[in-house]
Amino acid sequence: MDGQLLSETFVELTDTMVAGFDVIDFMHVLTDRSVQLLDVSAAGLLLADPRGELRVVAASSEAARLLELFQLQNDQGPCLDCFRAGQPVAAGDLAAEAARWPRFAPAARQAGFAAVQALPMRLREQVIGALNLFRAGPGAFDPVDIRIGQALADVATISLLHERSMRHSDTLNEQLQTALNSRVVIEQAKGKLAERLGLDMGQAFSLLRDHARSRNLRLSDLARAFIDGSEPLSGLTASATQQQIAGAAQAHNQPPPGEPPGPNRPRPAPRRPRRP
Amino acid sequence: MTSSRPGRIWGLVAAEANRHGGQVSAADACAAAVAAVGVTGAWLSAADGADAGHLMRVTDAVSEQLAELQLTLGEGPALDAYTSGGPVLASDLGASETAGRWPVFAPAALQAGAAAIFVFPLQIGAIRAGAMGLYRVRPGRLSASELGDALVFADTAALLLLDSADQTAAGPDAGTGPAGQPEDLALHRAEIDQATGMLTEQLGVGITEAFVRLRAYAYANDLRLADVARDIVARRLRLRNDLGLPRDGEA
Secondary structure, eight states: OOHHHHHHHHHHHHHHHHSSOOHHHHHHHHHHHHHHHSSOSEEEEEEEETTTEEEEEEESOOOHHHHHHHHHTTTSSHHHHHHHHTSOEEESOGGGOTTTSTTHHHHHHHTTOSEEEEEEEEETTEEEEEEEEEESSOSOOOHHHHHHHHHHHHHHHHHTTTTSOOOOHHHHHHHHHHHHHHHHHHHHHHHHHHHHHTOOHHHHHHHHHHHHHHTTOOHHHHHHHHHHTSSOOTTOOTGGGHHHHHHHTOSSOOOOTTOOOOTTOOOOSOOOOOOO | OOOSHHHHHHHHHHHHHHHHTSOOOHHHHHHHHHHHHTOSEEEEEEEETTEEEEEEEESSHHHHHHHHHHHHHTOSHHHHHHHHTSOEEESOTTSHHHHHHSTTHHHHHHHHTOSEEEEEEEEETTEEEEEEEEEESSOOOOOHHHHHHHHHHHHHHHHHHHHHHHHHHHOTTTTTSSTTOHHHHHSOOHHHHHHHHHHHHHHTOOHHHHHHHHHHHHHHTTOOHHHHHHHHHTTSOOOOOOSOOOOOSOO
16 A cells, blocks of 8 residues: 555545536546555445445446446345445455346456455435445455545545535435436547547547546546537547557556656556456 | 335336326326425426526426426526536525525525425436426425435436437337336446446447447347447347437437
8 A cells, every 4th residue: 555645635525526526537547546555356336326226426437348347236246235235345355246236246256256345335324325345366455455445435425525515315316316417428529529539449449538637628528529619629549648548558558667656647648458 | 235216116106197097107206206295396407408497397386386497597406417517406595505505596485485406417427318306385304214215216318208209200109119118227337337438339329329239229129228238338239220210309
């Protein structure tokens, strides 16, 4: 655990919440930092939709097989258990969990993960979602990592209450639905850009996010403007973005060592390949 | 977390349509929501671009007044819902905070007889079909279960509105099939959103028409929407714009 990076992360997160705030982008930063700060390979944030499902809003990688692992947890898995119990759920060795999660455990292992942890996003007595952490290697999670992970999950919860007082559940529910719909807008924009440039969805997401950051735009605003045509993104071409694509192509990314955090810092293009 | 909520609510909407003997429509979703969600009345408006939309259904005179007040005053929860892209839940119109939010609308709505208002945008990502408003004569929040139901009624109304628009644009067959298939609503799938975005490029159409065409293809070929979407995302399937359909005017 890197204490310097941890303190910088919290400064960054609180700075981000003060101005120009986008819940989805913020949650992506949280999942990225989770992977950097904690001994995990991938992270995702899932929110409980009052309609009756858990929905992923942000992940450290947009690789389809990781997103499917989150989606699968509507039926079974640590996030569903965590959401129902309101308590952290951990499995240090997924090979031993076939009886507990007959579909989820093999799927997670096939995606290259050996250990999983779910931490609740709690607001008073209510559980509104979970932070889901995956690690390529087996073994128990470090208690310090779990505490930091829980702090990150708590920050994610607070981010949904931004802008208005924590008066009651109305605000939370308004923000929750806005965030869930923003995520849909981003998925639609990913599809449009992926089709235009011949990219996969993860690459399209990286390009959109990089572009939003370099222009200081909110990711969901950019996505919406791209879809309605008011932001043509004509500057983005497959050839001009080869380097970014090369970096984004890694299913599970790992930040370069010593990378300083900063709210508007462009995402570093080359990432160390990591195959669990 | 998969629940039978979408199926149950579809049943309520279909029962509402049966009572008047017509085809299931968005107006039925609005009417059925009143009893199911536990509110006094409801209204439904269809959006036309950035326009605030026209009223498709009101369940009582107060609902009509609430919808029209917002159009007249240019202030209120429906406009805020459009701007924010999320629902607006005002469970106590008499609270000072609410009065500060809508200094003209809040007292007028109270005068009209409403004490709580909940507005749900009818939307799927960037697709906007309109809005559904609910009101109560007494202040009070929607419970978690009422909120979940209201959201699914709004989803159902959104699909039905898109289908009815499709029917007028693409001929008599287009709107009859996929209308509110509960499967559409049962579980959110990112592939459906991604495929919709891809189709805007493949077909050269706006996002709303892309979604309508995706569902029409699934229905016409008797396939599950999620399966068609997965094939498009995996690039096993491309749709061609060879039906001579008019574009829907979006960029």
